[in-house]
Amino acid sequence: MSETTIQIAYLVASTLFILGLRNLSSPKSATLGNALAASGMFVAVLATLLAQGVVGWPTILAGVVVGSAIGAVLALRIEMTAMPQMVALLNGFGGAASALVAGAELVRAQGLDPATLAEMGGSIKASAIVLGTLIGAVTLTGSLVAFAKLQELVGGAAVTYPLQRTVNGAIAVAVVVLCVMIAIDPSRMDLYAALAAVALVFGVLLVIPIGGADMPVVISLLNSYSGIAAMATGFVLSNASLVIAGALVGASGLFLTKIMCDAMNRSLSNVLFGAFGAQADDGGAAAGGDQGTAKAYTPEDAAVIFSNASSCIIVPGYGMAVAQAQHAVAELTEVLESKGIKVSFAIHPVAGRMPGHMNVLLAEADVAYERLIEMDEINPQFPETDVALVLGANDVVNPSARADTSSPIYGMPILDVDYATNVFVIKRSMNPGFAGIQNPLFFHDNTMMIFGDAKQVVLSLVEAVKNY
Amino acid sequence: MLDDPAVALTILVLALFVGIEVISKVPPLLHTPLMSGSNAISGITIVGALIAAGTENRDLATLFGFLAIVFATINVVGGFLVTNRMLAMFKPRKKSDS
Numbered sequence: 306m307s308e309t310t311i312q313i314a315y316l317v318a319s320t321l322f323i324l325g326l327r328n329l330s331s332p333k334s335a336t337l338g339n340a341l342a343a344s345g346m347f348v349a350v351l352a353t354l355l356a357q358g359v360v361g362w363p364t365i366l367a368g369v370v371v372g373s374a375i376g377a378v379l380a381l382r383i384e385m386t387a388m389p390q391m392v393a394l395l396n397g398f399g400g401a402a403s404a405l406v407a408g409a410e411l412v413r414a415q416g417l418d419p420a421t422l423a424e425m426g427g428s429i430k431a432s433a434i435v436l437g438t439l440i441g442a443v444t445l446t447g448s449l450v451a452f453a454k455l456q457e458l459v460g461g462a463a464v465t466y467p468l469q470r471t472v473n474g475a476i477a478v479a480v481v482v483l484c485v486m487i488a489i490d491p492s493r494m495d496l497y498a499a500l501a502a503v504a505l506v507f508g509v510l511l512v513i514p515i516g517g518a519d520m521p522v523v524i525s526l527l528n529s530y531s532g533i534a535a536m537a538t539g540f541v542l543s544n545a546s547l548v549i550a551g552a553l554v555g556a557s558g559l560f561l562t563k564i565m566c567d568a569m570n571r572s573l574s575n576v577l578f579g580a581f582g583a584q585a586d587d588g589g590a591a592a593g594g595d596q597g598t599a600k601a602y603t604p605e606d607a608a609v610i611f612s613n614a615s616s617c618i619i620v621p622g623y624g625m626a627v628a629q630a631q632h633a634v635a636e637l638t639e640v641l642e643s644k645g646i647k648v649s650f651a652i653h654p655v656a657g658r659m660p661g662h663m664n665v666l667l668a669e670a671d672v673a674y675e676r677l678i679e680m681d682e683i684n685p686q687f688p689e690t691d692v693a694l695v696l697g698a699n700d701v702v703n704p705s706a707r708a709d710t711s712s713p714i715y716g717m718p719i720l721d722v723d724y725a726t727n728v729f730v731i732k733r734s735m736n737p738g739f740a741g742i743q744n745p746l747f748f749h750d751n752t753m754m755i756f757g758d759a760k761q762v763v764l765s766l767v768e769a770v771k772n773y
Numbered sequence: 774m775l776d777d778p779a780v781a782l783t784i785l786v787l788a789l790f791v792g793i794e795v796i797s798k799v800p801p802l803l804h805t806p807l808m809s810g811s812n813a814i815s816g817i818t819i820v821g822a823l824i825a826a827g828t829e830n831r832d833l834a835t836l837f838g839f840l841a842i843v844f845a846t847i848n849v850v851g852g853f854l855v856t857n858r859m860l861a862m863f864k865p866r867k868k869s870d871s
Contacts, residue, residue, distance in 0.1 A: 315820075322814050323791060329807055330798040332863040339810055339860055343853040346817065353820045359827035361835060368826060368839050372846025379847070380854035388805055388859070395812045395852050398844040403818045405841035409825035412834040429778045528808050528815075535818040536785065542821050543775035549788040550817035556792030557811040561804060654801060661804030665859055673866035679801050 306355045314352030315546035321345025322550050326557070332674050349546050385669040386626045389524060389658040393451040396527045400444025403534035407437030408501070410541050414491055422492050429540055431491045435484040437537035438497070439504045444530040446508030451523050454512075455658055461517030469514060470578065476507050515577065518623075518700070520658045522565045522576045529558020561660050568654035568680075570706075570716040599735060602753040604762060608769035610727050610753075614691035616647045618683065620720055621663045622656050624697015624732070628759035634696065635670035637767050644770065649676050651683040651693075651720045653701035684721050693725035695746075697732070697759045703744045713742055728752040731762045806859045813852025819845035 306314075322345045328338025353359065383391045411434050414422055425431050453459045483500040487493055515523050532554025539547030566573050611617070619638070625631060638648045650672070656663045664677050687693060695702050698720075705712035706719045722728050723746055730747060732754060746752055755762050775781040799807045822845045826838025 318817075319788075322817075323795060325814075326792075326795045326807075326811065327798070329803055329810065330800070332800075332803060332860070332865070335803055335806060335863070336857065336860045339806070339853060339856045342810060342814055343857075346813070346819075346849055346853070349817060349820050350823065353823045354827075359823065361827045361838075364826045364835060364839050365823060365842060368822070368842030369846050372843040373850045375843075376847040376850030376852075377854060380851045380858065383855060385859070385862075388809070388855075391851075391855060392805075392808050392812060395809065395848050396815075398851075399812060399815045399818065399848045402816070402822055402841045402845035402848060405837045405844065406818055406821035406825050409834040409837035409841065412837060413825075413828070429781070524808070528812060531812060531815040535815045538818050538821045540775075540778075540781055542824060543781070544820060545775055545781075545784055547817050547820060548775070548781060548785050550814050552785050552788035553792040553795075554811045554815040556789050557796045557807065560793060560796050561808065564801075564804075652801065659805060660808060661801060661806070664802050665805045665862070668859070668862040668864070671862075671864065674802055674863050675866050677802055 306352070306357070311352050311356050312545070314348055315544065318345040318349035318352070319546050319549040321348065322553060326553060385631075385666055386629055387456070388665055389520060389662060390452050390455040392659060393448045393455060393524055393527065396524070396531045397445045397448030397452065399531035400441040400448065400527075400534050402441070403531070403538045404438045404441025404445065404501070404504075406538045407434045407441065407541055408497070410434055411438075411491060411494070411497060415494060419492070423490075425491045426489050430543075431488045433537045433540035434491070435487050435497075435500065437534055437541055438501060439480060439484060440530050440537060441534040442501055442504035443508035443511065444527055444534055446505045447512045447523075447530075448508075448527050450509050450512040451520060451527065454517055455520060463516040464513040473507075473510055476503060476510065479503055480507060511577070517658065518655075519569075519576050521655050521660055521662075522562055522569075522573070524659045525558050525561035525565055526573075526577075527558075529555050529562060532556075532558055565655055565660060568718060570714070570718065599747040599752070599754045602729075602755055604755060604765040604769045606753065607729055607755060607766055608773040610692060610729075611641065611644070611646065611770050612773050614646055614727075616690045617641055617692040617694060618649055618651050618687065618690050618722070618725065620651045620653075620656075620693060620695045620698050620702060620722055621667065622653075622696065622698025622701060623658060623662075624699075624759050626657055626662065626666055626697070628697065630696065630760035630763055631666040631670040631672075633760050633763040633767065635667070635672050637763050637770070638672060638676070640767050640770050646691075649678050649683065649686075651680065651722075652677050653680055653698070653720055656698055656701055680718060680720055687721045687724040690725040691727060693722040693728045695722055695728065695730045696763070699732075699744055700742065702746055703742065704746055705742070705744070709745075722746065723749055723751070726751065729755055731755050731757070731759055733758065803860075803863070806856050809852050809859065810856040813849055813856060816845050816849035816852060819849055
């Protein structure tokens with residue numbers, strides 16, 4: 306294949322990526338969009354393999370077979386509730402691949418004669434190699450920590466220790482110094498090894514102080530990093546398709562990061578360096594005592610209320626995912642509809658552990674996507690709604706965010722469930738949510754608490770409503 | 774082709790604008806598939822991995838290339854497959870419901 310043909314093939318691939326993402330604008334065309342993007346990848350790989358100069362077929366074949374097998378097993382076996390972990394892991398692998406590609410280029414450059422190697426110093430290529438390595442390595446270990454937290458291999462709480470900022474600051478300085486030194490003198494493989502090691506440690510340290518409830522931000526950001534790392538390798542290899550695809554993913558991740566931060570009314574630096582969860586955990590648990598008593602009800606009591614209701618909004622949160630309650634919720638939706646009650650779902654942008662987490666779970670349980678309604682659209686409907694059913698959500702329905710200027714979550718946009726005529730809150734216990742902040746909603750006159758495992762309670766609710 | 778850094782930067786900046794434009798039209802409903810799908814696209818680094826592993830060169834570079842191919846392929850195959858699996862679950866309301 307001539308050079309021009311190969312470049313045109315890469316252009317076709319980039320175009321297919323853009324068309325693929327564009328088709329994600331609607332659930333009707335999204336499957337086609339994914340197929341377009343996948344075929345773009347096929348074109349790019351094919352063009353690369355057919356390019357003159359590619360040898361080492363056994364290595365390539367072995368790598369592709371092993372990678373495809375692992376990827377396919379992961380993709381087909383993973384539970385929908387575990388999707389945040391899956392995406393975290395994939396982000397990490399993408400980062401690792403980019404870092405390795407950058408490293409391979411630097412290793413190869415060592416074979417050049419010293420004069421040519423010295424000439425590379427200070428070039429865009431040398432800078433892109435260090436940048437690709439740095440971001441790729443941070444993405445790898447940062448994602449692995451996020452994975453471990455989400456999979457509950459380690460505690461999900463924020464890990465803080467004395468002098469944390471000082472330690473991170475010192476490492477950041479070391480990273481910058483190493484990057485500059487290698488970019489100026491690319492023959493320093495010893496420094497390169499040090500950079501890779503420090504970057505791997507840095508990725509761990511950046512993510513451990515971030516609590517589980519802030520994971521939507523972290524995953525979005527790591528998603529963006531994996532794109533930026535790919536983009537950097539595009540500069541290393543002077544390859545336009547890597548630059549374009551990397552930029553698309555980098556932009557996508559940053560865009561989602563911004564949406565997630567806005568949905569928590571917090572700045573990115575506050576999420577990354579605030580260690581929010583840990584601070585609030587200290588005093589939060591005891592803070593509810595003076596707010597009155599929360600009233601505990603049974604699913605049978607709830608069925609009585611439902612018998613007079615004509616509309617219901619269900620507010621799912623991470624608790625639904627933990628209890629794997631999405632199928633029970635879908636069943637409840639059908640039973641309520643059969644009794645003539647209109648059911649919709651209010652989806653807060655940061656409900657769950659990643660952007661869109663709740664939508665995927667409910668789609669898995671065959672809840673039609675027209676029922677899944679965004680915050681801004683559904684909030685005006687709460688005052689006219691008979692029953693709001695809060696299922697494993699807490700901070701996203703906390704009225705303090707609206708009224709209490711002293712609350713740590715003041716200013717965060719919330720779902721106005723307390724405006725509904727009746728509010729059911731299904732919860733394991735009165736323990737405060739992940740942010741450790743007590744929720745006055747639980748003590749409102751129109752709020753009824755139903756304690757228990759989300760799935761069990763919803764199943765009893767289904768029976769109770771059916772039999773009423 | 775991209776030997777002139779200005780050309781590469783031009784492409785980068787334009788691609789960023791296209792990316793933000795296109796992605797801002799994706800509804801929150803599909804943000805999870807957007808993440809897994811865009812993640813699969815970032816597996817484009819497989820192109821670099823193939824070049825690294827597939828060029829006559831030093832052993833260490835080939836090893837890096839091989840590992841990069843494994844990681845990037847997991848990313849690409851896993852990402853597109855799981856996105857497809859998720860998107861297949863998003864169904865509109867059945868006629869009888871409405």
